[in-house]
Amino acid sequence: MIISSAEFMKGIIGSDPILGDARRQVAFVGRSNVGKSSVINSLVMRKDLVKSSSMPGKTREINFFLINKKFYFVDLPGYGFARMGAKGAEKIRKLILWYLGSGEARVRLVMLIVDACVKPMDYDKEMADILRAENIPFVVVANKIDRLNQTERSQSLKAIEAALGAQAFPYSARIHKGREELLEAVTQAIK
Ligand SMILES: Nc1nc2c(ncn2[C@@H]2O[C@H](COP(=O)(O)OP(=O)(O)OP(=O)(O)O)[C@@H](O)[C@H]2O)c(=O)[nH]1
Numbered sequence: 001m002i003i004s005s006a007e008f009m010k011g012i013i014g015s016d017p018i019l020g021d022a023r024r025q026v027a028f029v030g031r032s033n034v035g036k037s038s039v040i041n042s043l044v045m046r047k048d049l050v051k052s053s054s055m056p057g058k059t060r061e062i063n064f065f066l067i068n069k070k071f072y073f074v075d076l077p078g079y080g081f082a083r084m085g086a087k088g089a090e091k092i093r094k095l096i097l098w099y100l101g102s103g104e105a106r107v108r109l110v111m112l113i114v115d116a117c118v119k120p121m122d123y124d125k126e127m128a129d130i131l132r133a134e135n136i137p138f139v140v141v142a143n144k145i146d147r148l149n150q151t152e153r154s155q156s157l158k159a160i161e162a163a164l165g166a167q168a169f170p171y172s173a174r175i176h177k178g179r180e181e182l183l184e185a186v187t188q189a190i191k
């Protein structure tokens, strides 16, 4: 797939007409700071289409990006971010569960992004379980593999696949590694 255009459409925090748009949605979900926004930027080959930051909790709304005028990349806030305070974290959790579970959104595929440099966490497992329960197709993306050597990479992938019960794509948003493979998964999902 060649990405010829990518534009920010809007950020939502609840019901919105964009959810009823017939165009399909590929959503990026995962713990705070794993690189959801960065993975989108790397897929569209733009440095700053999506704002990313080393401060966890950067993305606060559900942001819709129209790709090739045909489908949406949907960037979600990170779950499991404690510094936001219990109330803020609960709000974000509800927002994510509503998006995935209310049936209002046409989610064709979820990219469950995890940090390849840390052991899979309960939050990751919980999210994989939720996606299975909702019957939403998902792929696991093990991001930040540029920080690992070859041996560490294969160990990390094995641990992630065992914990989440799904195949994991090795990825690096920083050096665009795994981009073609992930775009192929997108192509299949929006057909
Ligand atoms: N080394 C390395 N760093 C990365 C990679 N992807 C993202 N990062 C860094 O990780 C940090 C978080 O990236 P974001 O894309 O903002 O993460 P996010 O998951 O969108 O975070 P929230 O919106 O807060 O949930 C930033 O400092 C990025 O530069 C990667 O592939 N390799």
Ligand SMILES: [Mg+2]
Pocket (backbone or CB within 6 Å): 036, 037, 038, 051, 052, 058, 059, 075, 076, 077, 078
């Ligand atoms: Mg983000």
